Amino acid sequence: MKKYFRSIWLAVPVLVGLAFFSFRKDDRLFEIARNLDIYATLFKELNAYYVDEINPNQLIKISIDNMLRTLDPYTVYYAEDDIEDYMTMTTGKYNGIGAMVNSADGKHTVMMVYEDTPAQKAGLQLGDEIEKINGIDLSTREDFDTGKLLKGQTQTSVTLTIKRFGSPKPIELTVNRDIVKVTNVPYYGMLSEDVGYIDLKDFTATASREVRTAFLELKGKGMKYVVLDLRDNPGGLLNMAIEISNIFIPKGEEIVSTKGKVTEWNKTYTAYNPAVDIEMPMVVLTNNRSASAAEIVSGVMQDYDRGVLIGQRTYGKGLVQTTRDLSFNTKMKITTAKYYIPSGRCIQAIDYSHRNEDGSVGKISDSLMTAFKTHNGRVVYDGGGILPDIITEKETFSPLATSLGRNRLFFDYAVKYHFEHPTIKPAKEFHLADNEYSAFVKWLSDKEYDYTTQVERDLKDLEASAKKEKSLDIIDDQLKALKAKLSHTKDNDLEISKPEIKMILEEEIIKHYYLEKGMREASFNEDAEVKAALALFKDPNRYQEILKGKKN
DSSP, X not given: OHHHHHHHHHHHHHHHHHHHHHHTTSHHHHHHHHHHHHHHHHHHHHHHHOSSOOOHHHHHHXXXXXXXXXXXXXXXXXXXXXXXXXXXXHHSEEEEOOEEXXXXXXXXXXXXXXXXXXXXXXXXXXXXXXXXXXXXXXXXOOSOXXXXXXXXXXXXXXXXXXXXXXXXXXXXEEEEOEEEEOOSOOEEEESSSSEEEEEOOOBSTTHHHHHHHHHHHHHHTTOOEEEEEXXXXXXXXXXXXXXXXXXXXXXXXXXXXXXXXXXXXXXXXXXXXXXXXXXXXXXXXXXXXXXXXXXXXXXXXXHTTOSEEEESOOOOOOEEEEEEEOSTTOEEEEXXXXXXXXXXXOXXXXXXXXXXXXXXXXXXXXXXOOEEEOTTOOEEEOSSOOOOSEEOOOOOOOHHHHHHHHTTHHHHHHHHHHHHOSOOOOTTTOOOOXXXXXXXXXXXXXXXXXXXXXXXXXXXXXXXXXXXXXXXXXXXXXXXXXXXXXXXXXXHHHHHTHHHHHHHHHHHHHHHXXXXXXXXXXXXXGOHHHHHHHHHHTOXXXXXXXXXXXXX
């Protein structure tokens, strides 16, 4: 094998040397050839003389990934081993069992089982810890990907040895792999007698068909108003954004245009099918994780005044990626253009590399934004995502709830609850009784978790400022008294935060019985954006006034 690699490296300088000769007349191409020669020579020397054996595939991938990282976050290289993941992103299909496994602290825990998949049919449950895969003890393996061991050709089987809560002995399950379809619309249904809801979470190859099917089915059930939920949707295929927009926008109308360095690739895309419905009142829900194709759809609905947007400012990704095939079955997804929605605006954040901690765009100076107008003459802006017509506060959790979630205590208790209660009421009806919440609090008594409240953080900042300004002595006694008075006790905080903690725990428990769909149904009563949409539909005058630009 070493001899094979050495022969390759001996040939590379010769080939690059030929490139030298050819490209001297063009300074740019000459610089490319010169640097490729340097890179090839460097790698040859590393391979020959580095103290330890190097992994050429791994080292090259690291160098490519770091090079692309200097450009933008969306230009990505896919090695041959990653092609299956790439295909899953674009087609929404993969060969496997249909379960999400989290590997942490030496444990491999099933966090989700998807409906109508081999994993569900074989009886795999949330909370199961996978100890062996086809007899391979996972505790003896460190540098491996559990997901890749579970994936495999259709109609092949994989034997899992699992540790299940309440079971004294390990359980063996044989799961027959099959094509797993990752649905773009994990849930749709009626929020009320006449309000339908479609949750669109991705834009793979079947997205438009799924949305169309959901819309027509709900319309058949009496839907007169529709909520299209694009929150937490990272985007996907451009043609799916066009087709989904076309469901609600008339044939012939412009949907999006792309402009980049390769002018031959610049194109304007119009709605090419008759619309399914251009009249039904619509609300589109967005947040700061609605990106790319999700922003095209929400932006098109806003630009044509087709529906009212509710939520938070979207992510701000107005860039188009094109996939290019490389040698040896590898690929590169490369940013080739920016896209512009019908008003003429590009929603790409001015500086996509500097964002808030939560990924949001943050405040953009008015001087860096240009005003555009919607079909009805409403003023909208470019350069920082799509700003909704009705802005709601982003959902935040208390430090206590965040700590319980981070330490997986909601999940672990739900596993225990599921074992102790074979059945529960339907998702929309299930609620924990007060004595059940007390049982959860008691269960937490010997669990490890901690947190710092906002007031405690503010006191710490005040103390640091006082030290810096040399005035700590003056307020030290008062600070100590405040700390003593405000120092949190877990039991007290669990009582104060009971409504929030109880709601999160109920949703987690429901997930263990009814999976994703049940958890979504259970969340509607506390969903600020859904409640705002329902309130808006009850006020048709306000709905029309927003679309006419009269008020928010």
